Amino acid sequence: MKKILILLSLGLVLAGCADATAKLSTPNTPVLEIGDTVITQDQVFQYLLSGDTSSVIINMAKNVIRNAQVEITDEIKELAAADLKVMKDILLEDFELGLKQLGFSSEEEYVERALIPLAQQNVMMKKYIEENLDFVTATYFPRRARIIEFTVEADAKEVLEDIKAGGSTETLGKENTTSLDFFGQLATYHRDSTIPNSLKTILKDANAPLLTQEVVKDENGKFYIVEVIEAVPSRFQEEMIKSLSAVSSLIDTMWVAEFKEANFAIYDIKAYNAIKDGNQSKFLPSR
Amino acid sequence: MINFIKKNWFIVLIGILFVGATVFFALEQTKDLLPGKTVDGKDIVFEINGQSITADEYYLELERQFGIQAVYQLFERAVLAQVGDRTDDIITDARLQAESTVASFKDYYGDEYETFLLEALKGVGISKISDLHLFFESALMLEDILTEYFSEDAQYNKFVEVRKPRIVSHILVRMTNPNSPTEAEQTKLDTVKAAIENGDDFAELAKEYSDDTGSVPQNGKLGLVDSTTQFVPEFLAASLALTEEGQLSSWVKTTYGYHIIRLDSLSKSEIIKEEQFLSSMVSLFPNAQQTLIWNKASDLGIKFGNAEFEARFMEYINSLNSEEGDE
Incomplete structure (x- = not known):
């Protein structure tokens, strides 16, 4: 009878269990005392947990993977230093203000917490693209192309005829358009490039170099000439990798794969819910 | 034992079924629960690539990014709770x-x-x-x-000197084109002018004639006005030019029509009750809240957990106090 009662008690105890919550090892450590009130680490912790902590968790997890996969070598530091120089050249005297707006208290912190991780991520992206080339090229259809944009159809038609007659797309583009984005420069385009959908269709369908035989009109009333220079990604792999390494959807795909491979597991219900509710659910392990 | 079971087989059977149901129920309740984990006695928040991140490490990262602002909120609440x-x-x-x-x-x-x-x-x-x-x-x-x-003299007197606060009311005769009133608009304006000159009660006239629907329910009262109030310039200037309680402005033409403004009160005891008082003072003394809370906390006694945190907290306090007011 005693054993039956013990089993019943055990059943009831189990029924009262809840999702796990990770606790601090020294929750009552005072952070600040004012008069007769002590603010403890746990009180600060609970306050912080009431906010959106999903990005903190995901970034901490990414740091673990980054540091395991990509050592911070001198080369990585040089890449970070190069990016720092680019930022300074763009922001000039507003650089310090820009740092503060990004939440960094110093240049050193910015390099350590943003630029070095970015350089590490680029190394990881290169590896991911090389290992998943078929999937990446099929999904993103990268192409090397020249695009010229016009606001007047007649101008576009005239330039197109000149190109067909043997003129240089690059030269004619520079001379005949005021567009700052599409002036015939050679660039890598892909599924997520900021170009009209009609041009994406042309690029996707191109399996070999081509020149559009008619001027293309987009949904916003502008006119385009497209010259596909290279449609086989393996022939411009370096440019492709550089371009696709900055594509946020592909970066996400890479990280989701890394999290899965690294057996990401969560042992705290608030952290789980934060990730789920903070639009980071793609990283969640299945329950 | 066997004899007991033989004699009470029905009760034993019920007992076994009940235990089974209880265990099944317990397992059903717990199967979808998130399991916890500890390593070396420390709770783990998550694990990745074989590396465990403890609650302590998680806290340190959250605290590094957001901790000072969080502590400041708790600090302020703790002070308020005591004072x-x-x-x-x-x-x-x-x-x-x-x-x-x-x-x-x-x-x-x-x-x-x-x-x-x-x-x-x-x-x-x-x-x-x-x-x-x-x-x-x-x-x-x-x-x-x-x-x-x-409300203390030091702050209030500066407010008066810099912002010229007062409580005013007005009557608006709205016009589509104040430069060329319609017959109806002119008639209304003339009626109100005559009533004012006759000494009729301003509040009653506002209630009856004013076209400013926002202030009509309060008998034309606009509340606290000072030099930063967002009124059209002509109206604001006329409001601030009044010097005695009960004084009326001359008729003021704005894009809305014609207004007549009354200075209701310059009294401190009434001004501090107006709902715009706090926001106006805060804009003049943007550091006041932080300064006040800090002073009261100092009176209560402040002690920091460690020197590093104290330095970061004081840097935050100083950044809050570095804003300049609008004069």
Whole structure:
């Protein structure tokens, strides 16, 4: 009878269990005392947990993977230093203000917490693209192309005829358009490039170099000439990798794969819910 | 034992079924629960690539990114809890404000209001809707303390010198084109002018004739006006030019029509009761809240957990105090 009662008690105890919550090892450590009130680490912790902590968790997890996969070598530091120089050249005297707006208290912190991780991520992206080339090229259809944009159809038609007659797309583009984005420069385009959908269709369908035989009109009333220079990604792999390494959807795909491979597991219900509710659910392990 | 079972087989059978059902129920309740994990006695928040991140490490990273602001909010609440007067009125008002906030969210978001309200409360460190009234209690106690501080001569006299505060009322005769009033508009203007000259009660005239629907319910009263009030320049200038209580301006033409303005009060005891008083003072003394809270905390006694945290906290306090006021 005693054993039956013990089993019943055990059943009831189990029924009262809840999702796990990770606790601090020294929750009552005072952070600040004012008069007769002590603010403890746990009180600060609970306050912080009431906010959106999903990005903190995901970034901490990414740091673990980054540091395991990509050592911070001198080369990585040089890449970070190069990016720092680019930022300074763009922001000039507003650089310090820009740092503060990004939440960094110093240049050193910015390099350590943003630029070095970015350089590490680029190394990881290169590896991911090389290992998943078929999937990446099929999904993103990268192409090397020249695009010229016009606001007047007649101008576009005239330039197109000149190109067909043997003129240089690059030269004619520079001379005949005021567009700052599409002036015939050679660039890598892909599924997520900021170009009209009609041009994406042309690029996707191109399996070999081509020149559009008619001027293309987009949904916003502008006119385009497209010259596909290279449609086989393996022939411009370096440019492709550089371009696709900055594509946020592909970066996400890479990280989701890394999290899965690294057996990401969560042992705290608030952290789980934060990730789920903070639009980071793609990283969640299945329950 | 065997004899017992043979004799009471039915009871034993029921007992076994009951135990089985209990265990099954317990397993059903726990199967979807998130399991916890500890390593070397420390709770783990997550694990990746074989590396465990403890709650302590998680806390350190959260604290590094957001901790000072969080501690400051808790610091302010702790000070208010000790120096503020948690009157019955404050408790009641806070509860009403909380209920009103919940009702507003329900009206706007329907059944999903809790999700949106909790999201909004994240920014002020509240994780339960049932704690919303505590937030309003703190806010109301802070208002009382600030009003008391701003009412002190040092602050109030500067306010008067820099901003020229007063309580005013007006009557508006609206016109489509004030440069060319319609017959009806002119007639109305003439009627109001005559009534004013006749000494009729201003408040009654405002109630009857004013076309400013916002102030008509208060008999034309606009409340506290000072040099930063966002009125059209002609109206503001006329309001600030009045010097004696009860004085009327001349008729002021603006793009809305014609106004006549009355200076209702220059009295400190009335001005500090106006709802615009606090916001106006805060814009003149943007550091006041932080300075006041810090001074009261100092009186209570402050002790930091460690020197590094103290340095970061004081840097934050100093950054809050570095804002300049609008004069």
